[in-house]
Amino acid sequence: MSTTIETSATSLLRFATAGSVDDGKSTLVGRLLHDSKSVLADQLEAVERVSLGRGQEAPDLALLTDGLRAEREQGITIDVAYRYFATPRRRFILADTPGHVQYTRNMVTGASTAELAVVLVDARNGVVEQTRRHAAVAALLRVPHVVLAVNKMDLVDYAEPVFAAIAEEFSAYAASLGVKDVLAVPISALAGDNVVEPSAHMDWYGGPTLLEHLETVPVGSDPSREPARFPVQYVIRPQTEEHPDYRGYAGQLASGVLRVGDAVTVLPSGLTTTVAGIDALGRESDIAWAPQSVTVRLADDLDISRGDLIAAGAAPVPTKDIVATVSHLNERPLRAGDKVLLKHTTRTVRALVKEISYRIDIDTLQRRSGAEGLNVNDIGHVKLRTAEPLALDDYTDNRRTGSFLLIDPADGTTLTAGMAGEAFEAVHGDDAPGASEEEDWV
Structure with missing residues (x-):
């Protein structure tokens, strides 16, 4: 039986990239994948062939992620592209979101599960309307960490005052949105400055590279500090000779920690009972934590079906x-x-x-x-x-x-x-709808 919350040797960070069109986001993602050695040899060879065919001496790393651009030119619906890579210190799921204003909804999709957002700006243009829009969406979705990547520093002669002014403006705007953790990094995605390796051109910058920050930023929260929420996905009743009375509730723990013996409330019915057992990967355990997928057994036979919520701690009011x-x-x-x-x-x-x-x-x-x-x-x-x-x-x-x-x-x-709730402002007024006559639909 497991009695402690186990941790992986390499944690997982989900992050999203956002930026205006032509700010160099494709090149940044390509550089991040290339310099972290997350690109397969045949992929790199294909990019080098295309780049040479265009008369370019160095490989155009934007080609590693420009599938979305080709889709847009062909009139295909644009969607979020997910990319997976890893370093010895951490695993990553990158949600690469389109930059056009008409695809703001895709930024919402990509950032909805992200723990960090990389907002890219062009050092020549600074904070623009789309920059503020992406910051606002990140704040709305409660993305806990934001990185401002000030790109194309090579085109402003790596000038510290240019970077400092952009970082100050963005940080002030992010603070007004309630974003608490903002890090500004001066980079050149094309030249590779401060993306994976430190820049030799910006010795005035003493912070981490982009990848260093991605590898070290705190991931997730302590499940033991969150109330347990277990949405029931499936009721398991095998009714075999070996387990004639088995009744388990399968699903993924959305938050918190469940332990055998915990008092729980089943919602929306409000019935109460205790956790009698937890089965994970075919074995009994006395503890489960988010986001594990487990089967929970309860001490009492209650009327529970898919869609019910098993809650421990302070339960929401249906x-x-x-x-x-x-x-x-x-x-x-x-x-x-x-x-x-x-x-x-x-x-x-x-x-x-x-x-x-x-x-x-x-x-x-x-x-x-x-x-x-x-x-x-x-x-x-x-x-x-x-x-x-x-x-x-x-x-x-x-x-x-x-x-x-x-x-x-x-x-x-x-x-x-x-x-x-009031997700945008975190201010709760008296907004509850009145008890007017219900429509036939509901």
């Missing part, structure tokens, strides 16, 4: 009335009165969009009230009414159990990503 900050992802507008499906963890229920309170102007961070609806890439505040009670945490407290999706009931298309 409700049918939800206020949320949302990012609209679909070309079809979201309007008050729309009937949708709401997917929260493993539970999907019918819901009604009762009100679109306001739209957030990401450029100025101002509320724009009176919005008739939300269009693609819009971020706003909505009030929803669900047919069944849901146990949502506030997104500012728990990114996993405070998030949800709105889905088109007609064809299953994802419409909107939601963050329960």
Whole structure:
């Protein structure tokens, strides 16, 4: 039996890259992969062949990640590209997000699970509108760490005052958004300065290279400090001669730690019991921690099915009335009165969009009230009414159990990503919807 929380020899960091068009993001990602020796030999040979064919002496590292550009030229829908690489110190999942303003929704997708965001700027242009937009999205999604990569320092003669002015402006803006951890790094992705190896041209910079920071930034949080949340995905009843009375609840622990003997509450029913056993990878254990996938056995036979939430510690109060900050992802507008499906963890229920309170102007961070609806890439505040009670945490407290999706009931298309509570401001007013007459939908 395992009695302690085990740690991997090399931890995992999920991070997202964002930047305006032509700021050099493709070259940066290519340089990061190349200099960390994460590029296969045949890939590098192909890039070198194409570069030589164009008359370039050095390989164009942007070609390692320019698949999205080719897709855009062919009129194919742009999506987030995920890349995987590792160093001896850490494993990485990189979400490479497009830079165009019309693909802001893709930045939301890529950053939704990220623990760090790399925001790229061109040293010649400094902080621009898209830079502020990406910083605001990172703050909205509660990405805990942000890196400002000031690129193309070689084109401003590696001037420290240029870097210092950009870093100061961005840090002040990020602080106004509530971002607590910001590191600015002067780089040249084309020349390789401060990406993986320290720069010989910027001895005035005493901080880490980009890769050094990615390898050492704190990852995750202590699960023991978070309340346990276990969404039930599947009920296991083998009914074999060996285990005639076995009843287990399988799923992935969204947050916190569960131990045998813990008192738990099943939501939304509110029934209480204790954890009788935990099965992980075919073996019994007396502890499980996020994000492990396990089977939980309870001391009592309760009416539990897929979509129920097993919670230890302070449990959220189930409700049918939800206020949320949302990012609209679909070309079809979201309007008050729309009937949708709401997917929260493993539970999907019918819901009604009762009100679109306001739209957030990401450029100025101002509320724009009176919005008739939300269009693609819009971020706003909505009030929803669900047919069944849901146990949502506030997104500012728990990114996993405070998030949800709105889905088109007609064809299953994802419409909107939601963050329960006042995720943008972390200010909770009296926004609960009144007990008006329910629509037939809910």
